[in-house]
Amino acid sequence: MISISNVHFSYGRKCVFSGITTTLSAGHIYGVLGKNGTGKSTLLYNLAGLLYPDQGDIIIGGYKPSERKPEFLQDIFMIPEEFYLPNISIKALIKYYSPFYPRFDHHAFEEYISSFDIPIGNLLPGMSYGQKKKVYISFGLATNTTVLLMDEPTNGLDIISKAQLRRVVAGAATPEKTILISSHQVKDLENLIDEVLILDDTNIILNESIDRISQKLTFKITFDEQDLDHALYTEPVLKGNTVVLKNTNQEESKVDLELLYKATMTDPAKMKQVLSLTF
Amino acid sequence: MTTLTIVPTRTMLYFKKYAFENRKAYLFLCLAVAAFLVLWLGVQLNFTNPYLFSERVQAMYYFITLFLAGCLSSGMLFSELGSKPRAIHYLLIPASTLEKFLCGLFFGVFIFFIACSGIFYIIDYIAVQLANYKYGTNWEVINLLTLEKYPNAFMEGPLTDIFYFFFPIQALFILCSVFFKKHALFKAIVGMGLLWVAFVALFLILHRLLPIGKFNDTIRYYEIVEADGDNKLIVLPALLTTTVIIFSKFLLTPLLWTVSYLKLKEKEL
Numbered sequence: 080m081i082s083i084s085n086v087h088f089s090y091g092r093k094c095v096f097s098g099i100t101t102t103l104s105a106g107h108i109y110g111v112l113g114k115n116g117t118g119k120s121t122l123l124y125n126l127a128g129l130l131y132p133d134q135g136d137i138i139i140g141g142y143k144p145s146e147r148k149p150e151f152l153q154d155i156f157m158i159p160e161e162f163y164l165p166n167i168s169i170k171a172l173i174k175y176y177s178p179f180y181p182r183f184d185h186h187a188f189e190e191y192i193s194s195f196d197i198p199i200g201n202l203l204p205g206m207s208y209g210q211k212k213k214v215y216i217s218f219g220l221a222t223n224t225t226v227l228l229m230d231e232p233t234n235g236l237d238i239i240s241k242a243q244l245r246r247v248v249a250g251a252a253t254p255e256k257t258i259l260i261s262s263h264q265v266k267d268l269e270n271l272i273d274e275v276l277i278l279d280d281t282n283i284i285l286n287e288s289i290d291r292i293s294q295k296l297t298f299k300i301t302f303d304e305q306d307l308d309h310a311l312y313t314e315p316v317l318k319g320n321t322v323v324l325k326n327t328n329q330e331e332s333k334v335d336l337e338l339l340y341k342a343t344m345t346d347p348a349k350m351k352q353v354l355s356l357t358f
Numbered sequence: 359m360t361t362l363t364i365v366p367t368r369t370m371l372y373f374k375k376y377a378f379e380n381r382k383a384y385l386f387l388c389l390a391v392a393a394f395l396v397l398w399l400g401v402q403l404n405f406t407n408p409y410l411f412s413e414r415v416q417a418m419y420y421f422i423t424l425f426l427a428g429c430l431s432s433g434m435l436f437s438e439l440g441s442k443p444r445a446i447h448y449l450l451i452p453a454s455t456l457e458k459f460l461c462g463l464f465f466g467v468f469i470f471f472i473a474c475s476g477i478f479y480i481i482d483y484i485a486v487q488l489a490n491y492k493y494g495t496n497w498e499v500i501n502l503l504t505l506e507k508y509p510n511a512f513m514e515g516p517l518t519d520i521f522y523f524f525f526p527i528q529a530l531f532i533l534c535s536v537f538f539k540k541h542a543l544f545k546a547i548v549g550m551g552l553l554w555v556a557f558v559a560l561f562l563i564l565h566r567l568l569p570i571g572k573f574n575d576t577i578r579y580y581e582i583v584e585a586d587g588d589n590k591l592i593v594l595p596a597l598l599t600t601t602v603i604i605f606s607k608f609l610l611t612p613l614l615w616t617v618s619y620l621k622l623k624e625k626e627l
Contacts, residue, residue, distance in 0.1 A: 129449055129627045147623075149368065153452035163443035165379045175375040179368070179452040 080104055081126065081226065081257055086135035088118070088125060095121050097281040098135065103274075105225065106254040107288075110272035111261040112340050117278045119261035120160065123228045126259070127157045139226055153180055156219040160231040164211055166204040169197075172218065182223035191217035191247050195240065208235050216244065220251040227251075229260045233267040245271045265337045275336070277343050284347040287354055289334050295354050297326045298335040311353060312342030325353055363456045372453040376461050384465065384473070391427045392477050395419075399485040408493035411486050414509045416500045420478050421512070421520050427474055428524065432531035433543035435466040436622070440539045445627055455623045463615065467528065475502050522607045529614035536618045536625065576603060 081103040088096040095118040103109055113119045124130040125137060128144030128151070137144055142151035164172070169192070177183040192199055195213040203211060212235050219227060229248075233241045249271055252258060259276075262268055275292065277285040301307065302319045310322040321335070323342045343350045399419065402410045409415065438444035451458070479502055486499045500508055506516040513519070527550070534546035571582040571589075578599045580592040 124627055127446075127450060129446060131624075131626055147449065147455065149365070149452045149454050149457075152450055155450075157446065157450055159443060159446050161443045163441070163447040167379065171378065175371075175378055176451075178371050 080140070082136070082138045083126075084136045084138075086125065086132045086137060088121060088130065088132050090121075094281050096132075099281075099283050100135075101276070101283055101286050103257055103259070103276075105257050106252075107274045108248065108252055108258040108260065108272045109274045109276050110265075110268040110336070111259055111276045111278065112265055112268075112336070113261075113263070113278035114344075115263060117280070119263070119278060120230050122278065123157065123159075123230050123259060123261055126226070127155060127228055128152075129157075154224045155226040155228070156180075156222045156224045157228040158212075158215055158219045158230065158232055160234055162212065162215050164203050164215060166202075168202045169199050169214060172203065172214070176218070177221075180222040180224065184221050184223055187223075187251070188217055188221035191220055191251075194247055195243055209237065209240060212236065213240065213244075216247070220247060223256075225255050225257065227256060227258045229258070231262055231264075232260060233262060233264055241267055265340050269336050272336075275339065277340060277347075279344060279347065285343050285350060285354075291354065292339060293326070293332065293334050294329075295326055296334070296339070297324045297328075297330050297332045298322075298338055299324070299332055311349060312338060312345055314338070314341070363454045364460075365454075365457075368453055369457045369460070372451070372457050373461050373464070375451075376465065380465065384469070387427070387431055387470070388473050388477055391423065391474055392481060394427070395423060395478060395481040399481060403485060403488055403492065408489070408495045411489035411493075411495070411497045413498055413500050414511050416482055416486065416497075417505065417508045417517055418511045419482065420475075420500065420502065420505075421524070423478055424471075424474055424524060425527070428470065428528045429531045429546075430543065431470060432466055432528045433535050433546045435462050435532050436535040437542060439536065439622075439625060440542065442627060445625075449625065449627075456619065459615075459619045459622055462532075466532065467525075478502070525611040526606075526614060529611045529618070533614050533618040533621070536621045 083099055083101050083103070085098045085100050086096050087094075087098055099122075111119050111122060121130060125132055126139065126144060128147045131145040139151065140154060142148055144151065144155075167175070173185065173188065177185065177188075189199060192214065195210075195217060197206075197210055197213055197217075201210075203214065206214070212232070216229070216232060219229075232244060232248075236244060245267075248258065248260070260268060260272065273289050275285060275287055275289065276283060296311070298321070299306075300316060300319050300321050306322055306324060307313055307320060310320075310324055312323040314321045321338055323335075323338050326332075438448050448458070479499070483499045486497050489495065490497055506518045508517050510517040510519070530550065530553075531543075531546045534549060535542040538545045568580070569582045571580055573579070574581050574591075576599070578594060578596075580594065582590045582592065584590065
């Protein structure tokens with residue numbers, strides 16, 4: 080479990096977090112959404128112990144990330160947006176790096192890497208950025224750490240690879256793991272995450288499960304004037320209007336992350352209020 | 359919750375990983391040192407002065423090579439911390455900061471020292487044989503294990519005293535490579551220059567404040583030079599002089615290493 084308590088963080092005079100507090104449970108895949116520069120990466124760096132909060136506490140599995148104890152580091156893996164892999168072969172990477180992670184699953188690594196269509200005998204220096212990223216992601220998933228942080232993992236991946244990534248990450252999720260995926264490409268996280276965390280203006284403005292959101296909100300395309308009048312958010316499209324409505328009739332609809340994100344950014348307080356209501 | 363800072367199996371894993379990943383970098387460093395010496399001693403061989411290969415001058419070559427290569431390589435020992443992706447990679451490897459730091463010291467200080475000395479010995483050996491052949495001299499190749507028997511061209515005292523300068527300066531370059539995110543090596547050189555200016559300024563101020571004279575026996579006595587030749591000796595407190603000498607000779611380097619370690623421990627992106 081990840082406990083974030085009253086965390087303040089700033090880069091010099093620029094305040095990024097002003098007292099964020101939340102708890103992230105194991106067994107979930109969290110999608111961290113937000114505009115550029117709202118602190119998605121900064122949040123992940125704080126969780127990994129790469130940056131230290133100015134104030135407040137972060138506790139992950141009983142450890143303070145800022146202490147960077149080996150026992151903590153062997154139970155957390157971060158796939159940063161800009162990553163570094165040494166100029167060695169994949170086999171050497173496994174040989175020299177996997178022993179640092181006690182639960183590293185060699186068989187799973189081979190499965191992940193083959194699902195990304197990368198031959199295990201390849202040398203990392205000859206690979207493209209996207210291929211290297213796939214190796215990094217495969218390695219990260221195979222470490223079986225209880226916390227996995229992925230910063231913009233779909234950047235640099237083609238359309239097919241993005242689908243492969245979603246499949247592989249969903250397959251690697253277990254009840255013991257907490258997976259956090261930050262992205263500004265909201266669509267990339269659809270059908271993958273089960274919790275949404277939206278950051279804006281130094282705070283977490285939404286932290287809800289997809290289940291609860293689908294219970295409370297309906298996402299649909301409509302021409303109905305009444306729907307448009309009651310919409311929490313509306314956006315014209317070719318076939319009418321996409322709307323976000325209160326789900327008062329217990330209708331089932333798929334959560335449209337992009338609409339949810341836009342609706343939340345437009346009026347966070349209203350969205351919070353609607354999500355906390357009991358219909 | 360207790361955490362061991364050094365676990366032998368994990369330390370070995372980290373050392374093996376470091377050696378494997380950095381083997382080419384260290385090989386190129388050794389080749390660069392060798393190339394530098396071949397070039398330098400090769401040029402010296404073209405001069406007509408036979409004394410350019412005397413034991414005294416060979417010792418000078420050795421220390422100049424050691425200072426140049428040692429400081430330059432140490433200034434880049436933790437250069438990966440200056441690049442965000444590499445810093446993330448380095449900081450998140452599941453080993454303790456002490457293990458990572460000791461690994462850097464082992465390869466960057468200990469292994470480098472042995473390799474640099476070995477390379478110098480081989481190239482110096484060949485150069486001295488060629489010089490003896492060319493000039494008809496009988497210079498001996500200096501034995502790096504018994505440096506104290508050779509004359510010191512840099513200062514008073516045994517030649518091995520120069521190591522008391524080398525290791526703290528090298529440690530200062532290591533500290534700079536941890537401390538500065540960008541251009542650590544250049545900042546270290548500038549920093550060393552400023553330290554030297556500060557040292558000279560302090561020396562000049564002391565020189566103006568103190569009566570005309572000089573320090574004897576390192577700094578144990580200050581001899582005031584009188585015009586009539588009746589010089590006076592001022593004995594400094596033994597505790598003070600002993601403390602200064604022990605600190606500068608034996609404690610300064612470990613102290614700088616410790617500061618570097620602590621800085622590495624609290625290093626952020």
